Amino acid sequence: MTSARFSAPAAAVLVFSVFPAGAAGQTGLVVEDGQAQIVPAFADSSSWIRHELWVETEFDSDGDGRPDRVHVDVTRPAQTDDEGLQVPVIYETSPYYSGVAGVDLQHFWNIRQEVGGEPRARDPFPPTIAHVPSQPRISRSHVATWVPRGFAVVHSQSPGTGQSQGCPTVGGANESLAPKAVIDWLNGRARGFTSVDGDEEVRADWATGRVGMTGTSYNGTLPLAAATTGVEGLEAIVPVAPNTSYYHYYRSNGLVRSPGGYPGEDVDVLFDFIFSGFPDVRDYCLTTVRDEMTANLDRATGDYSDFWASRDYLNHIDGVRAATLMSHGFNDWNVMPEHSYRISMALRERGVPLQIFYHQGGHGGPPPLELVNRWFTRYVAGGENGVEGDPAAWIVREGADREQPTPYASYPHPEAEGVALRPGGDGHWTGVLSLEGPADDRGGDPASGTIFDNFSFAGGQLAAAEWSNHRLLYATPELSEDVHLSGVATVRVRVSADAPAANLSVWLVSLPWTESDDLNDNVITRGWADPANAGAEEIASPRSGTPLKPGEFVELEFPLQPDDQVIPAGARIGLMIFSSDREFTLHPDPGTTLSVDLDGTRIELPVVGGSAALRRALGVPAS
Template sequence: MTRPRTPRCLVPAFALALAPAAVTAQTGLVIEDGQAQIVPAFADSSSWIRHELWVETEFDSDGDGRPDRVHADVTRPAQTDDEGLKAPVIYETSPYYSGVAGVDFRHFWNIRQEVGGEPRARDPFPPTIAHVPSQPRISNSHVATWVPRGFAVVHSQSPGTGQSQGCPTVGGANESLAPKAVIDWLNGRARGFTSVDGDEEVRADWATGGVGMTGTSYNGTLPLAAATTGVEGLEAIVPVAPNTSYYHYYRSNGLVRSPGGYPGEDIDVLFDFIFSGFPDVRDYCLTTVRDEMTANLDRMTGDYSDFWASRDYLNHIGGVHAATLMSHAFNDWNVMPEHSYRISMALRERGVPLQIFYHQGGHGGPPPLEVVNRWFTRYVVGVENGVEDDPGAWIVREGDDPQQPTPYPSYPHPEAESVALHPGGDGQWTGALSLEGPVDGRGAAAGSGTIIDNFSFTGDQFAAAEWSNHRLLYATPELSEDVHLSGVATVRVRVSTDAPTANLSVWLVSLPWTESDDLNDNVITRGWADPANAGAGEIASPRSGTPLEPGDFVELEFDLQPDDQVIPAGARIGLMIFSSDKSFTLHPDPGTTLNVDLDETRIELPVVGGSAALRRALRAPARPAQSTPPPDI
């Protein structure tokens, strides 16, 4: 098992024995209850030392024949100069610090495209991000939290953004090596300079060498990117809603899928969105990086490739030794929770110190400060505060204060077991979803269901409809007691189409569908897949597919997004299968027909307590079938 390395520690051994607080000699960190405390001498912001520098990297991504330099700023307590204090570092890096292009859907890909068809060429963003020539103070994030506790806070701008040299590569190697260079500088292994092209060096002789990284979304991706390099000194990371694979951000199981809220976004669109770097390298970066992205992203098949594999951090996980506190939301439909889940599971297998914080909200949301403080105090400062004995998972339960998560031994819940449910009956109304299998367990065939694709309607309209020939819906009886789902639901579908390509979308919902401003009040989890990738091996990252033969059935099995949710008594758990998802998939011409073989279709739910718990909850009186005329949907 990998053991956490102990960084250079600010708190001497004799001080750790003091109670209730541990204090260093002179002015130093104060540790109480396993956390770094605010020290009045550090909290005087007027005395803080602020400076900027450019760190020399080991890459040349703008083709000028010289190593790129990345722009960084430092904020540290005055005592790092006046008293020789050695400070640990909290570090955040980002491509956003000098502005972005803004969201203009005219420059996104047109999603009115046939699945497997030729994409319509997009009109790239014009150079709308005005370059900021000087930015001595890059950001104030984390400064007010950590400098009063005796830490230094460092920010840097990603390559090709702001005053950092190079080209943005959106998951390319230089995005990992740039923060590595900053950490190397903090440990005396890389050179820093007072200007972007000068030779006056600046050293981090005030730093302990111990670094903790954090950030949200793209800023949460980059701590993991840095950690994959195995850089010495990066002791802990707290990624919040990190994108851990650009393939999984823009594709699902071989299907071209947009991130929530940004229909038609793809990796080259994101390049345009962040490219705020030096104007003199713009043409080079466009032709050597952005145009290569456009050539390799493949919006026809949606398949995995070497291009995408190089931007999948799971493929580089072997370098990670930094203790990881992962944070995500189960209802994040932008950077979906699979991103943190897949990395967390891999780190757990490798024995890397790990905790997970999940909440029920949307994109973003860090763990409570107390949890983060204990993590950084343990691994960045080196104080033995017993964090290894803390719960492995923190879950914010439905309706709870995010600052008051419920502790669990791990995630998924250790008592969760996979339980299969089988659809049957007329899903254009609402069919049955049962443990026994076909229909009501009496041996009758479950039959089949027909879907006519139509992207004009949204998934919530389908789920709320009493009847629709554009979706199939199957539901359990009303639950007689709460059911706790924890982990990954897996769906198996046997389907045929009358066309060589089609979208396939699956939602797990809580019924009855209620009118709410928050769609997540009803959505349990979702997933999407390309039937053309059935039988293609690892469907989560398929490298090839086969066009469908009209009328021939294919079987595919894929995961829905991870979840941890308590479905309340009185609700019904519903499985909804349809084709185009207006909010996420391409929008092919309506009319493709899909037939689902219900006898060979099922969903496996991760139920805490297993089949026994679900059986107890399904002991409810059956309701009469609906008989009112169908609405026009």
């Protein structure tokens, strides 16, 4: 499909006002081509009204016996006072607005640990983020974009950060209830005060009560967190690269796994990273929140537990009613694309209005403003611009401008079908990956492969090596035409190990491996799992407690990260299976030996056009 600009299917120009009917003569939003336009009367920044307040929540997370209050700032058009205008709100909340501790790996968990073994004690960050006693302007994000269009912009600081009371909980209930309280205040259901401990109230009489939330990374997680409460007034969210499950952020299919670029980070490390709140509650928060995290995060087994389930927003998805425009990068190896995919699929099943924007880059990257504008104009401002009829998925194609995504009817591509490929031959060199039958018909002996684990070798080194006994690599013949993959590849591996537990890593790559500053030029997608979880009803459920036995094979099946990529003609699609992934997994002592039964191993690729398309590209006659 060709790329397209966003256009309103209805009338080209629609002008309407957001104040109550009957308040004639007031300034209002102007909508053109389905998007709220800059209005000169709103655009004079010198006239904007700015103020701060503290909103009372329904929780007490710092143990002082009083409901915590969260710090809020507001920027709104002058007409909200001069003309009594009521306006919709764009809202962002964050734990980062008052600074962070910085990345100091000596305070992370030591990843030189045996898989399944006891972790080494961590040296926590000292709680030395300088507390900012006053911060009337929390952030300037979104102000220049939305206030000139007739919206108010609101920011708030997460509990236990900046001038917000409470303790950070990193996915705990108060992170959902804090933005809910702010939205309740915007609708007259919660109390706001002019100071953190005073009793002078401030009301949001200038707000329509209709709110849209957005943000990136942690700031993109919190709109979803708020939406799970079902709070009335939160009409739309635009989460960008959101972390939708702290288990999936720090674990993968039962395996302890770091987010890309942060080896040894875990939920208690993130607590230390953001804890900028009031000094007088720091000792309480450390002993009652962070120490509890450390006791429950379980870096020995990597098991899913009640602790992790409470921090998994998929378990609270039934509360979401806000129209969702999800955004993510397919090469985001920090907050991986499964986070947006799993939530999007659940919202689609529940009939929540949904659009998806994916790009080919890394962490972050919001949708084009036109797309966000149409979304907020329709659901927050209430303009009937026909966005419901727009394509459900927008994907930036390889090498394209991120502002020019290609529209699709859905994601995954509606014509994508799973096609199974099986490995054969000697994977220490490069074996074969084909559509054909048993392993001995796909490259001859051996019908198994052996991996000698050594974390010293990075995945890129292993994929580029002509020969290595630290990985198994199997590849298709050169493609005679492009192959479009769209969706989730699933790998099934039959494996044994001579240790009680081991890492298992799988990369899908494009060969030949090329020298590039961007690893993503070669990596299609990846996945990681714990073979000791084989046989569980769900791969993320607690393991049976039975260690791996030497020579005894187990079978496991798990998804790789979602992707949408066109593999060009002339390339080969490669399946690489190895043990420790230097950039993501624990680093056990080298020497564990894994054996892979090729007859019990396969990968299913989501190919647009299905088996027929892949057969054409591989020059294989139709079956």
